[in-house]
Amino acid sequence: MFRTAVRVLPPWLSHALNAQRGPVPWNAVTRGALAGGPLLVVALAAGRASLGVVAAIAAMLAGINDRPGGRRTSVRRIGVPALAGAAGLLVGTYAGQHLDALALTLLLTVLGLLAGGVSAVGPVASAAGTQLLVGSAVGAGMPLPDPGWQSVLAFLAGAGWLLLLRLALPTPGSLTGGFRFDGERAAVAGVYDAVAALLDAVGTGDAVARRAALTAALDHAQDALAGPRLRRRASTAAERRLHAQYAAALPLGEAATALAWDGRPVPARAAEGPRRLAAAVRGNTAAGPLPAPHRTDPALRALDDALLHAAVAFDLGRDQDLHTRRRSPASVARDVLGAGGREYGLRAGLCFGASAAVAQALHHGHWYGSHQHWYWLPATAVFLVKPDLGPLVSRVLCRAAGTVLGALLFAGLAAVLPRPAGLVALVALCGALVPVAARHFAAQTTVVTVLVLALVMVGGEPQASAGRIGETLLACAIVLVVGHLPLPGQRGGGVRARIGAADAAAQAYLAHVLSGSGDRATRWTLRREAYRTLAEARAAIDRAAAELPALARHSEGTDEVAAVLERLVDTTTACAVHLDDTGRLTPRHTAGLAELGDELAARRGRVAGECPGLPLAG
Template identity: 60%
Template sequence: MRGALASLPLLLAVLAERPTAGVPVALGAMLAGINDRPGSRRAAVTRLGVPALAGSAGLLLGTMIAAAAGGGRSLVVLPLVFGVLGLVAGAFSSTGPVASSCGTQVLVAAVIGAGMPLPEPGPARALLFLAGAGWLLLLRLVLPSPGRPGNGPYRLDGEREAVAAVYESVSRLLRATGGPRALDSRAALSAALDQAQDALAGPRLRSRSGSAAERRLHALYAAAFPLVEAATALAWAGVPLPARLVAGPRRLADAVRTGGSCGPLPAPARTDAGLRALDDALLRAAAVFDRPERSSQGTAKGRPEGSAPKRAWSAAGREYGLRVAVCCATSTVVAQWLHHEHWYWLPATTVFLVKPDLGPLVSRVLCRAVGTVAGAAVFGLSALLLSGVLSGPYPLVGAVALCGALLPVATRHFAVQTAVVTVLVLSLVLLGGEPPAAWGRVVESLLACGTVLLAGHLPLPGRRGHTVRAALDTAVGAAHRYLGHVLDAPEDHAGRGALRRDAYRSLAAARTAIDLTAAELPPVARHSAGSDGVAGAVERLIDTTTACAVHLGHRADRLPSAHAERLAVHLSELDQAWTGPRREMSAL
């Protein structure tokens, strides 16, 4: 629904007989729609708004570059400028998801601003682009979520579901304890915590009436930390648990979704440190859930802030930035040399394809090619069938609205997203007064696929594998900090919780980087050799540290010899696993 309503400014521009003014608006809404994901509304402000500002600046910069280059045509100036811009934006993109969206939008918008012939001046284009993205963001904030559960304020639906997912994941981990799926369930719990942390960390869009509900959600999220710790320690012990213990966290999850009371919770037998910790955590959580909403107090001091921000000009940032620069400069040279009317499509497409967070390179290139051909075929066939029935700009506006409605679903698969975006872009091209170009879109996309595939495996100066190495460095450091804090200050529960989240989140990021690199072609995949063993050693160390933390938190004496021996074994394993692959990756 949001995607379809996002085309309303474009319709108004067409009704005002200014369709070209609606093109930047639709572009801003389209790129914001690509960034839109399920989750909290407050997180959407940053996830959609900041990249929109970057895209608006890029569109203005592109028009200025075109004016300086003389009509947007140059075999020297444009490739050089876009190469430098790609280097900076690519390095910045490596620092996080929002930064990645910012880098993509500023590059794409700059290329479009330099190549797309629109009568509106640069500042007007930038404001219209920002208005389109702002309109979609406004819809994201004010429209209720479909099928929303519970009775709380709908603007907190995303946060409430994210917190409920944490309790649901605790229940699944307790059920899997002692079985073959325990590790997978523990990883799913870590992912649920990451999502809840992100959902509650956005701008504080609270009103007078909603502040109590917001504080309560923070309190419910904080109440899950002891449960998470106890469940992780029990999973580490590997002893199957009674089925009735699963019901407690599940009832808490239902209470978060409905806003009601959790009711009586089944208590475990307090026979060891893990079960005592689980019982205490359930009792504390029940007290928080039964507390009146107006008196619920958030525990911000116990909420982890996540990993330290990455530096843009790190080794991984330079590696990615250099690859983006090569792709942008090369594709611009090819596009300028071909003198194609829609030359800007080629560098704009390479920017999307070179993003490393869209999956393995070969996979996304194939998906792009298939999606473009399918989208161009659908657009051409639709235009042929409707040519004798409908005419004018309104069928194109309808196509944009339909694509906007499909975009949230299409983002689940890159090929489908490409097909939808292709139809949308071809519609905007016609609304902008340019000639039909379905076949040209296919040719430009295939050239971009070849450019990115070549640049992605080109041996550039310096070493490769910086992304995996940097992610493993971060994970190993976080695991050591967590262990040191547990041994030195076991009574500091808030600090321990923050370091535990940092350790597990860093481990998840490292595994993502490893899996992505390992799925590439051999010239790239070989740089991740041995890294999976390092991640496994880090995981075992963190899990054992959590079990030690639970033991120290419920007994005044020191660690038992079995725990201390396991820690020593895992530390030795990690040292051996990390030394060899690190030396090999550094030599490549």
């Protein structure tokens, strides 16, 4: 009943009430419990409580970036943002000591512009931009008794401790299948399961959703395998085998997509092979016997050939580097300097600079009373301005509600908990809850608010729940105003950039298939990029559609362009499989491509008319 009620609410409100689902990540919960609390214990025993607070803050931020996936992928996912946060802390600390309020505000505004533009590159860059700004706000607005370089080392030690836990602690059940590659193995097995689920759905109304699920599984596996290797080449037979198993899943996914495009139901046993391969990946065993082939048409023949190829790959484990997503410096620069990067950078710079200026004005005007630190206001604005955390109004509502609830909870707990032991235990508890609370922004804000308030009190500050609530509401107002300001250039730049990239990737994939090239590795790489950029565009479009009408209208029609592009990529995949088998296309294939080309041109023109400057490929 609750979910039905959510569906009838306006998108900007229903988004704020929706939460992600999934199993509890007990391994991440364990790491969170062992992160900030022990660091505080060590610091307090050494009489360096302030350094312990900095280290625990770094561990908390690293815990927010501690996502499911490959163990070595976490080196980049946690380590790069931590380095950016340490750099921000260093800059903020020394700038706060040597610059006046105006110069400091200008510097923080420039940092906001830089971090906002870089955040458009991808999730890791976005996390790095966030920690750069949070670190600079803490360094400038939370004066610590320690030298700046010591605070930076404490920050790196806190993040490094969480990363060490991520690399060293096994996940449940991983010791039986290979400790080092448990996350990678689960991700690759998920691809084979997704192929089987798509084959089960061929000819039904669930096929489109299952194909999207296969794309998500491939994206996850591609990221999981992209971590640094121990040597330049794959370091062990187990690693080579995993890469070969991922590569073997690509033609399987291609054949399953072609069967879904054709729409005719396939024999039930077609899904048995991928499921057996999934079990073999999870158990780190040989492929074993596979179902007998059913070779009645090109797509089924391609499926059987792919199953045979996968079985060989399982046994031989020949390494193929098809998981690396190569991005040229020019494409990264386009993301930073393009419409999405410019728009995000402008808004992040304005929000961060304005909130820092207001916080300093309140601080110097003694509005804070006995509270001397003004970092909370700009640090809150950093999280509120991030578009990848959801629509603007949803972020504001969740942040406000989470801060109020967290501050009230902490006020009650601080009145009864012994100090400092009770506060240290509270930090450990909140650290354990961060991975679970990450399913909803309001829940995450509640946990983080309690954790930070406990850390501040451990560092010797008085209880400041009321001040945190006021500062958060003020940050919400600043971000709402800046978020609706008319800025130079076109609105919805992030959506336009994503749909433009998806269009270009789809055209590159189509051109390669129609060229008749026999280079299947390149084809699979282009296909992966086409589907991946489409998934990224879909996510950006969904977020934009959940904004208030004044903002949502700037991306109207882009969902229709994305839908046509998805059908074009599906059709291209079906063409590739048919060309492999017969060397020519059927009238159905050619007519489908022509129809989609005309429809895409019409959709492009309509969206470009409503959103001038929309960068779509020709």
